[in-house]
Amino acid sequence: MTATRVLQPADLDAAVEILQAHGPEAALLAGGVTWMLRQARGEDVPSVLISLEGIDTLAGVVVHDDRLTIGAMTRLIDLERSSAVAAMAPGLAEMIAHVGSVRIRSQATIGGNLAAGVPRYDPPPMLMALDTRLRLLGPAGTRELALADWSPHDSRGSGVEILVAVEIPTLPPRAAVRYRSLDDVLGVDVVHAAAAVRIGLDGDGAISDGRLVVADALVGPRRCTPAEQGLIGRHPVAETAADVAALVAAGDAPGADRGLVAIATRRALVAAFADLVSQPGIASSGSR
Numbered sequence: 001m002t003a004t005r006v007l008q009p010a011d012l013d014a015a016v017e018i019l020q021a022h023g024p025e026a027a028l029l030a031g032g033v034t035w036m037l038r039q040a041r042g043e044d045v046p047s048v049l050i051s052l053e054g055i056d057t058l059a060g061v062v063v064h065d066d067r068l069t070i071g072a073m074t075r076l077i078d079l080e081r082s083s084a085v086a087a088m089a090p091g092l093a094e095m096i097a098h099v100g101s102v103r104i105r106s107q108a109t110i111g112g113n114l115a116a117g118v119p120r121y122d123p124p125p126m127l128m129a130l131d132t133r134l135r136l137l138g139p140a141g142t143r144e145l146a147l148a149d150w151s152p153h154d155s156r157g158s159g160v161e162i163l164v165a166v167e168i169p170t171l172p173p174r175a176a177v178r179y180r181s182l183d184d185v186l187g188v189d190v191v192h193a194a195a196a197v198r199i200g201l202d203g204d205g206a207i208s209d210g211r212l213v214v215a216d217a218l219v220g221p222r223r224c225t226p227a228e229q230g231l232i233g234r235h236p237v238a239e240t241a242a243d244v245a246a247l248v249a250a251g252d253a254p255g256a257d258r259g260l261v262a263i264a265t266r267r268a269l270v271a272a273f274a275d276l277v278s279q280p281g282i283a284s285s286g287s288r
C-alpha cells in the first residue's frame with residue numbers, strides 16, 4: 001500500500017485547484033470514516049487525501065425562511081443535536097440519531113455520508129423524501145441540483161466536484177416525515193430495507209402530498225410512485241399504511257426484498273401519521 005499524504009487547503013477554491021492538479025490519485029477527506037475502514041481492511045487508499053476540515057464555511061446549519069442550509073462538513077452528531085433540525089422535522093433528527101454509534105456520528109459528516117454513495121446508508125432516502133437540493137463546486141464553477149439527480153461517482157479525478165451544502169426545504173404546517181429501516185446480517189449477506197415518507201394533509205385532514213422513497217442493500221434510494229399515488233385522498237390511519245405497504249410489496253421496483261421494504265414503509269407511515277395527529281387542529285378520526 002502506498003503512503004497517503006494529507007493536504008490541507010485553506011479554502012474551497014484551493015481545494016478545487018489541488019483536486020485538479022492531482023487528478024485520479026487524489027480524493028477528498030471529510031470525517032475520514034470510509035478511509036479508516038478501507039485502511040483497516042488493507043484496501044487501497046488514494047496517495048493524496050485533500051482534507052476539508054479547516055474550511056470553516058463548510059460546517060454548520062443556517063435557518064432561512066424557506067429552507068435549512070447544512071454545510072457538507074457538518075458532523076452527524078451536530079445535526080442530531082440541532083434545535084433547528086428538530087424544530088423543522090423531528091423525523092430527520094430521529095433518523096440521524098440512529099446512524100451507527102455516537103463515535104461514528106461524532107466523526108462522520110453529512111457530506112461524506114452522501115458522497116460515499118452507499119445504497120444502504122440512512123440519510124439519503126430521508127433527504128430525498130424532503131426534496132433536498134445540493135450545492136456543488138467544481139472546476140466549472142458552482143451548480144445546484146436535486147439530490148435525486150446526483151450520482152456521486154459520476155466524475156473522478158480532475159472533474160470531481162466538492163459537495164458544499166445540502167439545502168432542505170422547510171416542511172410546511174400539517175406535514176411530517178419519518179424513516180424506518182430493518183437491518184440484519186445473514187451469513188455474508190447484509191439485509192437492509194428502508195423507507196422514508198413525507199406526508200402532507202389538506203384542510204379536511206386527507207393526504208394531499210405523499211412522498212415515499214425506498215432503498216435496500218443493493219439498490220439505493222428511489223421513489224415509489226404508484227404507492228405515493230395510493231396515499232392521495234386517504235386519511236392518516238393504520239388501514240392506509242397497510243394498503244400502501246401492500247402496493248410496495250406488489251410493485252415491480254428493482255431491489256432485493258420488496259416484502260421487507262413494505263414492512264419498513266408501513267412502519268414509517270404509522271410513525272408519520274402519529275406525528276400528524278399529534279399536531280394541533282388535526283383530528284385522528286376518518287378511515288378512507
Ligand SMILES: Cc1cc2nc3c(=O)[nH]c(=O)nc-3n(C[C@H](O)[C@H](O)[C@H](O)COP(=O)(O)OP(=O)(O)OC[C@H]3O[C@@H](n4cnc5c(N)ncnc54)[C@H](O)[C@@H]3O)c2cc1C
Pocket residue numbers: 027028029030031032033034035037052072073098099100101104107108109110111112113114115116120121122123161162163164
Ligand atoms: C461502524 C460503522 C457503522 C456505521 N453505521 C452507519 C449507519 O448506521 N448508517 C449510515 O448511514 N452510515 C453508517 N456508517 C457509515 C458512515 O456514516 C459513513 O462512513 C460516513 O458518513 C462517511 O462520512 P465521512 O465524513 O467520514 O466521509 P469520508 O470517509 O471522509 O468520505 C467518504 C467519501 O465521500 C467523499 N467526500 C467526503 N466529503 C465530500 C464532499 N464534501 N464532497 C464530495 N465528496 C466528498 C470522500 O472522498 C469519500 O469518497 C457506518 C460506518 C461505520 C464505520
